[in-house]
Amino acid sequence: MTPGPNVFAAIASPRRREILRLVWRDELSAGAIHQAMPDVTFGAVSLQLRQLEAAGLVESRGEKQFRYYRARHKALGPVARMLERMWDDALWRLKLAAELEASRRGPKARKRKRRKSK
Amino acid sequence: MTPGPNVFAAIASPRRREILRLVWRDELSAGAIHQAMPDVTFGAVSLQLRQLEAAGLVESRGEKQFRYYRARHKALGPVARMLERMWDDALWRLKLAAELEASRRGPKARKRKRRKSK
DNA sequence: CTACTATTTTAGTTTAATCTAAATTACAAC
């Protein structure tokens, strides 16, 4: 029940952390996970999923021809909160970057709601 | 202040976790750390120390010809407790193993305080 | 300065992780 040392190795890889983030709240099929990371093959994603599952960080369920994965928050212990904060921080940073981008395009346009596209 | 992603990679290696454990409570010189892990060269230890320092997990101080290292608990956030529990668990396991050994050598000798040596 | 000790750094090697492409399994629909 206490997270073992293998957990540390499992979350060391940015790729696996990205997968973990994807299945953090929603249950996703292997294919859906792969679609979210197009720079890598399906096979590579599958291998990482196996590692995550071996470390107990995700669980899976087969339905029809699909297999659905989701994170096991409890297996991460205190690290779960840490990851969440990291991801939230990243979101915050992206927002900030977007605002900066907008202000560079024209200071007056800042904070205005975006329309269609332009 | 919030632990960054590099922290995860830093604690992924058993070698680095062992170093971290050594300098957890006590400040140790690089040489003392190396003596505690004789299966590896001094250079290798030094490289790992650099990584730990780069990740902010240890800090160092030079005095005379020595350099002393110690862990920065706060940089690990909630993971600090997790590591402590892990190490304590290991201690507990060692104790248990010792007791088992003792009981194998002779059940009556169990729980008796050890004298000199044998 | 030299000699000595502690530590770091460099360069090259070994070892382990990650990836790809292709083969394979599994299941559904026909």
Add this chain to the structure above:
DNA sequence: GTTGTAATTTAGATTAAACTAAAATAGTAG
């Protein structure tokens, strides 16, 4: 049975991490 889609597994290649041995740096003591 065959065909099609989803996912896994295998084998080999690429990439990155860890280690060693030797050279370099730093600081002490004479």
